[in-house]
Amino acid sequence: QKEVEQNSGPLSVPEGAIASLNCTYSDRVSQSFFWYRQYSGKSPELIMSIYSNGDKEDGRFTAQLNKASQYVSLLIRDSQPSDSATYLCAAFGGSNYKLTFGKGTLLTVNP
Amino acid sequence: DVKVTQSSRYLVKRTGEKVFLECVQDMDHENMFWYRQDPGLGLRLIYFSYDVKMKEKGDIPEGYSVSREKKERFSLILESASTNQTSMYLCASSLGLAGQETQYFGPGTRLLVL
Numbered sequence: 001q002k003e004v005e006q007n008s009g010p011l012s013v014p015e016g017a018i019a020s021l022n023c024t025y026s027d028r029v030s031q032s033f034f035w036y037r038q039y040s041g042k043s044p045e046l047i048m049s050i051y052s053n054g055d056k057e058d059g060r061f062t063a064q065l066n067k068a069s070q071y072v073s074l075l076i077r078d079s080q081p082s083d084s085a086t087y088l089c090a091a092f093g094g095s096n097y098k099l100t101f102g103k104g105t106l107l108t109v110n111p
Numbered sequence: 112d113v114k115v116t117q118s119s120r121y122l123v124k125r126t127g128e129k130v131f132l133e134c135v136q137d138m139d140h141e142n143m144f145w146y147r148q149d150p151g152l153g154l155r156l157i158y159f160s161y162d163v164k165m166k167e168k169g170d171i172p173e174g175y176s177v178s179r180e181k182k183e184r185f186s187l188i189l190e191s192a193s194t195n196q197t198s199m200y201l202c203a204s205s206l207g208l209a210g211q212e213t214q215y216f217g218p219g220t221r222l223l224v225l
Contacts, residue, residue: 099212
């Protein structure tokens with residue numbers, strides 16, 4: 001069974017710090033990876049997608065992918081209280097149309 | 112901008128009732144999905160559809176059925192609602208092309224079954 005594992009947290013960081021969120025996946029053929037942010041009571045919204053090994057930056061967010069280690073991470077620089085949310089990691093494995101989601105990491109940014 | 116809408120934000124139903132949850136997307140996406148989300152269990156896929164009138168079971172299809180008569184609309188049906196189906200239900204859609212697997216979510220329907 002394909003699995004995506006995340007630390008459930010909560011992860012607590014002070015405002016302005018770097019928050020590091022990690023994710024591992026079990027299916028070696030996974031090709032595409034996604035980070036979603038979910039505020040309490042709301043639906044997930046896409047932050048970043050990454051397809052190739054290495055880093056991908058978008059504003060304060062950097063996604064990192066290492067397919068050899070089956071590891072994906074999300075770095076949030078200059079964390080803000082508005083970044084406090086649950087972050088979901090997801091992997092797409094191929095022809096079955098489906099994303100496999102982790103259970104999410106709760107991030108709290110303290111003012 | 113992709114827009115996925117769901118028919119209700121909140122629903123309260125009685126045990127045994129038949130419940131319809133509707134989802135509409137306006138971006139001509141091929142794939143549509145229904146999930147439920149419960150504390151500690153994460154997102155769990157109920158059913159998905161990759162074309163009109165086509166459907167596939169997800170990880171937890173028991174007690175649910177779906178209908179996709181038009182490309183933009185995907186309905187989730189609880190044939191006889193039970194209290195253990197109290198949950199947040201999320202609909203999503205994706206384009207369905209290689210490299211375009213991003214799923215876009217609707218606002219969710221919080222269902223309470225009494």
